[in-house]
Amino acid sequence: MLEKEIEHIKNEKVRLYEAYALKNISKEVYIDKKNSANEKLQEMEERKVSLDALTTERREIKNEVISYSSQIVETDNGERKLTRAMVDAFVQMVYVHDETRIDIVFTFDDVLKRVENITIQSPPQETAE
Numbered sequence: 038m039l040e041k042e043i044e045h046i047k048n049e050k051v052r053l054y055e056a057y058a059l060k061n062i063s064k065e066v067y068i069d070k071k072n073s074a075n076e077k078l079q080e081m082e083e084r085k086v087s088l089d090a091l092t093t094e095r096r097e098i099k100n101e102v103i104s105y106s107s108q109i110v111e112t113d114n115g116e117r118k119l120t121r122a123m124v125d126a127f128v129q130m131v132y133v134h135d136e137t138r139i140d141i142v143f144t145f146d147d148v149l150k151r152v153e154n155i156t157i158q159s160p161p162q163e164t165a166e
Contacts, residue, residue, distance in 0.1 A: 046078045
């Protein structure tokens with residue numbers, strides 16, 4: 038989706054130049070619209086870099102979770118439990134409030150929340166003059 042937006046802006050810049058070359062728009066209008074398109078393009082490319090980095094981080098976390106989940110140990114009586122390595126990798130802090138309430142803070146909670154909160158909003162489309 039973001040790649041399509043970037044491609045659309047690049048195509049719009051080509052159309053602007055063609056209109057200028059054919060003298061359909063003035064130099065001032067061309068420069069103004071070209072600068073506006075360049076700003077949008079830069080913003081979109083920065084968003085893409087940020088999104089790509091977050092996607093890579095998310096993929097790495099997923100791979101790490103898969104790797105560590107293979108370390109779950111099954112005991113003789115069929116129970117499953119976490120290995121020490123998994124606890125060290127994923128659990129930052131455990132708060133025991135009383136016998137019925139325990140809070141666990143995971144080391145990757147902030148990353149997962151950032152991934153969940155990402156929304157890509159497309160800028161409004163401009164109409165050609």
